[in-house]
Amino acid sequence: MDTEREKSRRKRRRRQTAGAVLAVMLLLLAAVLAGIVIWRNIRVSGRRNPAQTDKIVPLESGTGAQTEQVTETEPPTETEAPTEPPAELRITPEELYSAHAILVRTKTGEVLLDKESTEQIYPASMTKIMTALVALEQIPDLGVSIRLDESMFEELYLAEASMAGFLPGEEVTALDLLYGVMLPSGAECCTGIAEYVAGSEEGFVELMNEKAAELGMTGTHFVNASGLSDPEHYSTVADIAKLLEYALRNDTFREIASSPLHSTEPTKLHPEGITLYSTLFGYMNEEIRDSGLIAGGKTGYTDEAGLCLASFADIQDEQFILVTAEAQGSHETEPFHILDAYGVYKNLEIARP
Numbered sequence: 001m002d003t004e005r006e007k008s009r010r011k012r013r014r015r016q017t018a019g020a021v022l023a024v025m026l027l028l029l030a031a032v033l034a035g036i037v038i039w040r041n042i043r044v045s046g047r048r049n050p051a052q053t054d055k056i057v058p059l060e061s062g063t064g065a066q067t068e069q070v071t072e073t074e075p076p077t078e079t080e081a082p083t084e085p086p087a088e089l090r091i092t093p094e095e096l097y098s099a100h101a102i103l104v105r106t107k108t109g110e111v112l113l114d115k116e117s118t119e120q121i122y123p124a125s126m127t128k129i130m131t132a133l134v135a136l137e138q139i140p141d142l143g144v145s146i147r148l149d150e151s152m153f154e155e156l157y158l159a160e161a162s163m164a165g166f167l168p169g170e171e172v173t174a175l176d177l178l179y180g181v182m183l184p185s186g187a188e189c190c191t192g193i194a195e196y197v198a199g200s201e202e203g204f205v206e207l208m209n210e211k212a213a214e215l216g217m218t219g220t221h222f223v224n225a226s227g228l229s230d231p232e233h234y235s236t237v238a239d240i241a242k243l244l245e246y247a248l249r250n251d252t253f254r255e256i257a258s259s260p261l262h263s264t265e266p267t268k269l270h271p272e273g274i275t276l277y278s279t280l281f282g283y284m285n286e287e288i289r290d291s292g293l294i295a296g297g298k299t300g301y302t303d304e305a306g307l308c309l310a311s312f313a314d315i316q317d318e319q320f321i322l323v324t325a326e327a328q329g330s331h332e333t334e335p336f337h338i339l340d341a342y343g344v345y346k347n348l349e350i351a352r353p
Contacts, residue, residue: 084108091347097336098324099306100237103344106245106319113322113344117238118219121325124300125162125185126240126310127227130208131193132181132256133247135174138197138207142175142252148192159228161187164276170269176276178252179262182298183278187226194225201225215242229304237323244297244310244321257312258296280311283335293345294338301331309337313345320348 087105093115100121103113111117136142150168164186166172172180172192180189194204201224208222217239223232247253256262260281264273279299281289288294297311307327313320322344327336 085351087112087348087350089113089344089348091343095343096324096340097327097329098340099326101322101324101340102237102241104241104245104321106321112348118236120219120234121236121308122229122233122302122305123227123235123240123325124229124302124305124308125227126235126298126300126308126323127222127225127233128181128185128190129240129243129247129298129310130211130222131190131225132178132253133243133250134204134207134211135178135181135193135197136250136253139174142173142178144174145171146174146177146192146196147171148188149195152191152195153188156187156191161226161228163187164189165274167269170267172267173265176262176264179256179259179264179276182256183259183262183276185279185299187228190225212239212243215246217242227300227302229302237325240310240323241321244312244323248312248319254296257298280309280338283338288338288342291342291346294341299337307335307337309341311341315345315348316350318350320345
């Protein structure tokens, strides 16, 4: 008869044997499952288009966000970018009155004419493009009234700065001052806006230089808001072209820069308002005005700068920008800066597709 000790030993051996068998079965089952997973992955990867990528896309469902793995096909790589019809300019830089010029096709950024475009110039009243741009970006309500302080007028009179016709102490809307900046080139409008926006013209000039740096105008430095001559106030026609291209993206700026005249709101000192006339359109002869080639822009002149013009034209539904500087002449001579612009735009052709 088995003793109790032998019975216990047999039970222990049976439990050990059963445990070993169970472990072997679990290992075999795990190996089978792993093989199935690997086999399925191989089949899926073999069917997948190599131009496809997996992307986790959030799905809005109920009160929470879920994610689902979807397959997104990458767009085919373009072998050739679409090209614009070629533009031809039938005038040479040597035929211009201006010592500096640049013509840019803004749709493509193509420079169609370059004449000493990166050489330093005095920008004169082309400066006012930046003045108007900074004002538009800094003044949210163009209907606000701005008082023209009496103290600034004496200095402007002494400098023989061009004026729009507003009076010391007059309260004028910001919009009317902007027209005064761009059309008759009023220095009192520039100073009034500058003091309103930044507390002083010096503070406003800092904003102008910051904007110039932002736009990549590396050859430009301003020291005043109106363009009065100063050795430290300079630019290039290439930089002014960058500035004008950017400013024209603002619809209000474009409307002002393309206006031949503007009637202001009544004020206490001008109860019937005043009419501001564009120096650009005023310098055009009948032939140039009737051609409609010059859509708008900003003139400039000082003894040091010569006759300058930053203009734009819309030709065959495309915008072109021409900036010229240092044309010999004055307000009493032929408008050589206008004649240059007309000659360039008249001799510009775009091939029809």
